[in-house]
Amino acid sequence: MARIELQNITKRYGGTRALKDLSLTVEDGEFFVLLGRTGAGKTTTLRVVAGLEKPDEGRVFIGDSDVTSWTAAERDVALVLQQYSLYPRLTVRGNLEFPLRPKVRNMNEDEIRRRVDRAAKTLQITHLLDRKVERLSGGEMQRVSIGRAIVRDPRVFLMDEPLSALDAKLREALRVELKKLHQDLGATFLFVTHDQVEAMSMGDKIGVLRSGRLVQVGTPSEIYERPHNTFVARSVGTPPMNLIEGRLDGESARLGSFVLPVSSPANSEQKVTFGVRPENIVIQSGAPAEARVFDIEDQGVIKILALDMGDTRLHATVPAGTHVNRDEVVRFGWKPERVLSFDPETGRNLAL
Amino acid sequence: MAEVKTKGEVVLNRVAIVAVVVALIVMLTPIYWIASTAFKPRSLATTVPPTVMFEPTLTPFAKLFTKRSQLRQPVEEDVYEAAPWWEKLIYDDGEQVVKNRKTGAITSSGYWDRYKNSLIVSIISTFLAVSMGTLTAYGFSRFKVKGEQDWLFFILSTRMLPPVVVAIPMFLMYRTVGLHDTHLGLIILYTAFNLSFAVWIMKGFVDEIPREYEEAALVDGYTRLQAFWKIVLPEALTGIAATAVFCFIIAWNEYAFALMMTSRNAQTAPPYIPSQVGSGLPDWSVIAAGAFLFLLPVAIFTFLLRNHLLRGMSFGAIRK
Numbered sequence: 001m002a003r004i005e006l007q008n009i010t011k012r013y014g015g016t017r018a019l020k021d022l023s024l025t026v027e028d029g030e031f032f033v034l035l036g037r038t039g040a041g042k043t044t045t046l047r048v049v050a051g052l053e054k055p056d057e058g059r060v061f062i063g064d065s066d067v068t069s070w071t072a073a074e075r076d077v078a079l080v081l082q083q084y085s086l087y088p089r090l091t092v093r094g095n096l097e098f099p100l101r102p103k104v105r106n107m108n109e110d111e112i113r114r115r116v117d118r119a120a121k122t123l124q125i126t127h128l129l130d131r132k133v134e135r136l137s138g139g140e141m142q143r144v145s146i147g148r149a150i151v152r153d154p155r156v157f158l159m160d161e162p163l164s165a166l167d168a169k170l171r172e173a174l175r176v177e178l179k180k181l182h183q184d185l186g187a188t189f190l191f192v193t194h195d196q197v198e199a200m201s202m203g204d205k206i207g208v209l210r211s212g213r214l215v216q217v218g219t220p221s222e223i224y225e226r227p228h229n230t231f232v233a234r235s236v237g238t239p240p241m242n243l244i245e246g247r248l249d250g251e252s253a254r255l256g257s258f259v260l261p262v263s264s265p266a267n268s269e270q271k272v273t274f275g276v277r278p279e280n281i282v283i284q285s286g287a288p289a290e291a292r293v294f295d296i297e298d299q300g301v302i303k304i305l306a307l308d309m310g311d312t313r314l315h316a317t318v319p320a321g322t323h324v325n326r327d328e329v330v331r332f333g334w335k336p337e338r339v340l341s342f343d344p345e346t347g348r349n350l351a352l
Numbered sequence: 353m354a355e356v357k358t359k360g361e362v363v364l365n366r367v368a369i370v371a372v373v374v375a376l377i378v379m380l381t382p383i384y385w386i387a388s389t390a391f392k393p394r395s396l397a398t399t400v401p402p403t404v405m406f407e408p409t410l411t412p413f414a415k416l417f418t419k420r421s422q423l424r425q426p427v428e429e430d431v432y433e434a435a436p437w438w439e440k441l442i443y444d445d446g447e448q449v450v451k452n453r454k455t456g457a458i459t460s461s462g463y464w465d466r467y468k469n470s471l472i473v474s475i476i477s478t479f480l481a482v483s484m485g486t487l488t489a490y491g492f493s494r495f496k497v498k499g500e501q502d503w504l505f506f507i508l509s510t511r512m513l514p515p516v517v518v519a520i521p522m523f524l525m526y527r528t529v530g531l532h533d534t535h536l537g538l539i540i541l542y543t544a545f546n547l548s549f550a551v552w553i554m555k556g557f558v559d560e561i562p563r564e565y566e567e568a569a570l571v572d573g574y575t576r577l578q579a580f581w582k583i584v585l586p587e588a589l590t591g592i593a594a595t596a597v598f599c600f601i602i603a604w605n606e607y608a609f610a611l612m613m614t615s616r617n618a619q620t621a622p623p624y625i626p627s628q629v630g631s632g633l634p635d636w637s638v639i640a641a642g643a644f645l646f647l648l649p650v651a652i653f654t655f656l657l658r659n660h661l662l663r664g665m666s667f668g669a670i671r672k
Contacts, residue, residue, distance in 0.1 A: 052567050072570040084564035089586055099572035152572070219420045 001153040002063035002188060003028045004049060009058035011212075012046055018044045020212040026205075031182050035199040035235060042192040045209070049190060051075045064155060072199030072301050073104070078149035080159040085145050086133045092144050093129045096120065099152045119151045120325070122181070138288070140171040146178070150185065159191045163198065175202060196236045198222070208232050230347035233275050233340070239304060239315040241340075242281070244274045248341060255329045256310050258289040263336040264351060272350065275340040278304065281316035283324070287333035293324050383647070394445060397637040399462035409447050412641035415437040419461040461607050463642060466624040471649065472535055473620055474603040477542035484543075486558070490584060492551070493558040494566075504555075507548045515545055516608045523612050527563025533614045541609055546599040553598070557591025558584065573620055593660030601650055633645045 004026040011019040019041045026032040036042045047053040049060060051072035051167060052287070059068045067075050078099075079085070086095050094117045100107050120126045124144045128136065136144065142162055149157055162178075163171045180203055182189050193199055199206050200220045208215045208223065208231070216228045220236075225239075227233035234240040249269040253260045262274075265314040283305070289315065291307035307314040316332065324330060341350045357365070391408035403642055420442065432443055439458050488507075492500060522541070523532070531537030561584055569579040585592075611623040625642045628634075654661065 050567075050571055073573045073575060075571075076573075077571060079568060081564050081568065084562040085568040087565065087583065098569070100580065102573035104573055127481070148568075148572075199529065 003030075003061075004032075004156055004188060004190060005039070005061040006045070006049070007059045007061070007062070008113045009045075009055045010047060010337070011041075011053060011055050012291055016325045018212055019048070022058070022212065022214055024207060024214060026190055027150060028188055029186050031179070031201030031202060031204045032068055033199040033206045034192045034209055035192065035194070035206055037194055039211070040209040041212040042194070042209055043160055043233050044189065044212075046079075046192050047162050049156070050077055050158055056135075075156075076152075076154050077158055078152055080142075080145050080149050080152040080157070080162045082165050085148065087142055088133050090133065091129070092120075092125065092131055092136070092147075092335060095133060095144055096129075096147050096151055099148055115151045119147045122150065122184070123147050123177075130144050138166050138172065142166060142174060146181070150181070150346060155188070157187055157189045159189065160192050161195075162191075164193065164195065171198075175251065178202065197238070200236055206236075206256050208235055212302075226349070226352065227275075227340070228349050228352060230273060230342050232256065233342070233349075237277055239278050239317075240274045242314045242315070242344070244276070244309075244312055245344060246272060246274050248272045248274075253339070255289065255312075258309075260288050260334060260339075261336045262339050262341070264341065266322075271344050273342040273344045273347070275342055276334050276338065278315040278317040280335045280338040281332055282309075282334060283313065283316060283322060283330050283332050285331055287331040289332050290329060291332060293326055293328045295332060296326060368460075369385040386640050386643050386647070388470040389637050390644035392637050392640075394635055394637055397635075397640070409441070410438070411441045412635075413645075415491070415638045416463050416641045416645075417461055418442065418458045418603040426480045431622040438621055444535075444561065462619075463551065464622060465622070466621045467617055467645065469535065469614075469618055470604060470620040470622070473538045473542060473618070474600055474649075476535075477539045477546060478599040478605045480539070480597055481546035481550045482554075483597065485547055486554045486585075486592060486629055488547075488551045489554035489558045490580060492555055494563060504552070508549045509550050519608060519612050522609070527612055531613075532617060533618050535618050536611065537613055541613065542606060545635050546602055549602070550599060553595045554588070555592055557588050557595075558665065561587045590660045593657040597654055597657060597661065600653055604650055 004024075006022055006024040009019050009022045010017060022041070023047065024045070044053060048055050049068070051064070051070055051074070055068070059066055061243045062075060062077070087098065089199060090098065093116060095114055096119060100112045100115060100174055118127055118206075123148060125140065128140060128144070133141065133144070142165075145162065159178075163174055166174065175198060176274070180210060188318075191202065192196075200223075201222055205217060205351060206220055206223050207217045210231055216223060216232045218226075223232060227236075230243055233328050234243070234249065244255055247251050248262065248271075251262060251264045253272075253274055255274070289309065291309040292309045293305055294313070295306040297304040297306075298320065301319055301320055302317045303324075305316045305318060305324065307316060308331060320323075343350055385402075388404075390412055391410070392403070392406055393409050393411055395641065396403045396406050419437075432440065435443065435458075442458065491497065492504065497503060526532040526537055531540070551598045566576075566579040569583050570576065574582065605622065606620075607622040610620045614620065614623070621642070625639060625646065628639060628642065
């Protein structure tokens with residue numbers, strides 16, 4: 001088990017820079033999730049750690065050693081990919097044995113058998129051991145992939161969107177299993193995903209990546225409650241945070257013709273972008289602002305309302321018992337202590 | 353489950369079957385002709401219309417593998433009795449043979465040596481072209497090669513003019529360096545012009561193999577070479593089989609260079625067979641026997657690899 005440290009990594013592909021001066025630390029035993037859109041550099045980061053890509057600048061540490069110049073084989077990391085990492089010609093057992101068979105490991109047959117059986121038991125795939133990989137379902141395949149990673153007791157686990165090819169139900173089940181596996185192994189996990197729900201529900205820490213730069217690192221609640229900028233704010237939460245252009249004037253926020261209270265007053269009047277999560281918008285008669293209901297999505301426990309306030313589309317989550325109709329005009333307010341203000345130019349959180 | 357077919361589909365199906373049968377007949381008739389002529393006695397080989405029903409004989413093959421000098425007198429009784437079965441076939445056919453005091457009445461012809469030369473040259477050059485081609489294709493497929501497109505074009509460009517165009521300079525060069533009429537010379541030549549072909553086909557196949565397979569192996573502690581050997585090679589087997597068949601066919605059938613670059617030692621079968629047409633009255637059934645035997649290796653080779661070819665001929669469309 002080991003910590004991972006990336007120092008000032010820059011990686012170029014041709015003319016484009018995939019990673020820009022990226023520094024990142026994953027503590028020993030931590031479940032670290034890199035969250036970002038396609039092309040943000042998540043996979044590149046993972047490949048740099050694995051040793052499949054050499055960074056153009058910067059250093060990579062695993063444990064106490066500088067592994068920048070080490071090959072992938074020497075780094076003793078395990079990689080779980082979205083797909084393709086199982087060999088179709090081999091059985092499940094053959095696949096699980098594969099990482100134990102390189103000559104450098106010099107492992108005897110008893111030890112190999114013992115480890116494969118143990119991994120299979122952990123992942124509940126013992127009954128599949130003699131089956132050909134081609135005849136596995138998606139969920140079983142991904143379980144075997146994870147098995148391939150754990151048979152070796154690697155220093156670090158790297159996972160590249162291992163769940164995104166699965167259907168929703170299975171994804172949820174494997175999410176729970178992966179978390180449990182992480183707890184049982186006490187290993188360092190670096191997990192890459194574009195799915196914010198995965199990131200929020202699994203990560204001890206989340207790193208939000210945007211075009212090759214790390215925008216913010218923090219626990220899921222830090223990311224959710226105190227985003228550094230509007231990009232992070234909109235990266236997590238469903239529906240995403242409402243961003244409303246307005247003016248901050250003393251203790252009140254002016255949104256067009258409406259005035260709402262805020263709890264972080266400003267000394268001088270200024271243009272700001274207010275950020276408020278859908279659950280912090282309150283529908284109430286007599287509330288200061290007014291909007292027309294554009295759409296209602298009933299999710300059982302809650303209803304998600306799409307509101308039109310002038311030209312601005314807002315989302316609000318309200319208890320399922322709330323009675324509203326489409327095209328109805330409702331009054332709403334917000335919880336002043338949960339309202340964030342961002343710089344309208346740079347998107348920076350003004351409170352930080 | 354049986355699919356339900358519309359009337360139109362049924363008709364279309366029948367038309368397709370008829371078309372396939374007609375095409376097969378057109379394509380297989382020459383082969384049938386050669387094969388049947390190879391087993392006909394000399395008297396039936398050139399009959400018009402061709403004889404369809406006849407008693408097959410091995411006489412043409414016996415003649416193919418022997419060299420005989422002709423004489424006017426019939427063969428003596430005791431010589432006939434002492435002769436092995438294949439020599440008797442020749443005597444029975446009415447061929448009259450002189451008795452040579454030193455080597456006997458009948459000596460072996462050059463066919464088997466030529467055939468062996470063909471096998472040696474084709475197998476070795478195919479092996480070399482396919483193995484070098486696969487490695488080259490792997491390199492182009494997996495690594496950033498400076499000027500990759502230019503290199504690949506350059507490799508392909510070696511096939512852009514008919515090889516015979518360079519035959520005379522090649523001949524002079526070979527004679528100077530002593531490669532003329534050697535196995536090595538032909539092997540180098542065939543390997544060289546099959547290589548570009550092998551690189552291009554194999555690149556398509558290797559490109560189709562997800563690199564994730566190897567990368568997983570690299571992370572698991574295998575070296576690049578071990579990963580290539582254990583992962584890429586088994587996955588590329590289909591492509592290798594297809595490429596090998598093509599290279600083998602090209603090398604096996606090559607005529608122009610074989611004619612020019614070899615004379616005695618290393619001559620392959622293709623230039624030998626027509627050379628027999630020229631000596632005396634052509635014995636068509638013997639020529640057919642030679643051609644028939646010449647067809648076999650390619651047929652056998654293709655047959656052995658047929659399972660791989662079924663997937664391989666679609667050029668790199670392996671299951672994902």
